[in-house]
Amino acid sequence: MKILATTSVATLARLFAALAFVSAGSIAAHAASAQTDADAASIRHGQYLAVASDCIACHTAKDHGKPFAGGYRFDTPMGTIVSSNITPSKTAGIGNYSEADFARAVREGKRPDGTNLYPAMPYTEYALMTDDDVKSLYAYFMQGVTPVDEAPAKKTALKFPFGLPGVMSVWNLLYLDHDRFQPDANVSMLVNRGHYLVDGLAHCTTCHTGRNAMMALDKSAYLGGAVVGGWYAPNITSDKVSGIGGWSDAQLAAYLRTGHVRGLAQAGGGMAEAIENSLRKLDDHDIDAIVAYLRTVAPIRKPGQTTPSYAVDPKHDVAWTDFEQPIPGNDSSERFATTESNGAALYSAACAACHGVHGHGTEDSTFPPLTHNSAVGALEPNNVVMAIAQGVHRKGADGEVSMPAFSAEDERITDSLSDDQIAAVTNYVTEQFGHGNAQLTGADVKVIREGGKPPFLIRNATTLAIGGIVLALLVVVLGALAVRRRRSAQA
Structure with a gap:
């Protein structure tokens, strides 16, 4: 009996030990599985943050560059800035960055070797990013992005003295705010989320806020509109005349998703890129949050403006018999002869087939109207000039839009227009369908296309x-x- 009892105890001991081993293994397996799930969730969240921050737009070279491999050119008054490779390549990208290195680069504009980035990379806005979001963004770039072991062929080349060591350290000391986003207890969670997106991830202030003499954001002109790369990023404050205060919530949300609202506006340039790469991919909650926050932004009224740009009525119907003349056919090399300077004749040849004789476009907005169009009715003619010169190329949530470029430098059609001719068309379009105050010359068009005149100190x-x-x-x-x-x- 003692032998049996002893054997039973030993057997039971071994059984309990085996059960304990199995249990420990199960716990470890479950823990590993939970960790894997958490990592996957962090990478997915990081990918969404990268979309909300529109990282791919600036870190991907035009004309089929590899995603995040850099090479995008920023032509600024200080010189040319070329975006860097931010794939996890250990030889050409950021594969050797620690999470702390990554956080400093994103929020402070500083590489691991201590050199400074330039604020073409909106680290002054990303400084608001929370630690958790930085962690997720880092996880995505290190584990969710394909490495590209090739650095951009062209390098950043700044004019003297902007490339001197220490210049950006001084600028950062003056203008970089290190505070992270702090929710406002007096507003809703939706408004707080919108504020975080507008000022931080989506960095709307980068384009829609004017700059001071040192090219830092002018906080007194917060979201009041600014010229960026020739295009005019409009006033998006709550003002009902100069801003978006007269738009409905549904119209604002539709514009952010698609890039157009008939009778109001169509996105081009940098805004078209933001919609294509970022805004159209945001979830409904975040679109609603952006709209909710913009409603709270203090209004800024442009001096002298009494009518919203989209509400300007055309002066009169076009009387084509006043100017009509034989126009060469589409297959003729003389179609846009450089000697032609009559804005109406040029409009007839280059624009009327799509936008209509009377500027009404098409009912389905495949070709947008030029009447009740914020670009045409704006006090600034920039966006009409830039749309003619560079064209409009945009993918929204409801499809793709493409208008050809007409300038010699950006030509995407058979023939092109000179700066003088672009001025003539712009003058005609704004006179016929807008304020009629453009009165541009070819020299004015050249300045607009070059991004406008920089501040005195920069010049x-x-x-x-x-x-x-x-x-x-x-x-x-x-x-x-x-x-x-x-x-x-x-x-």
């Missing part, structure tokens, strides 16, 4: 820097002479 930075260096050297020389005279007098 004259080289002269001022050289003058400062000469003055500093003069002070040093005079100081040395003064010391020598003092020593001579003491001797």
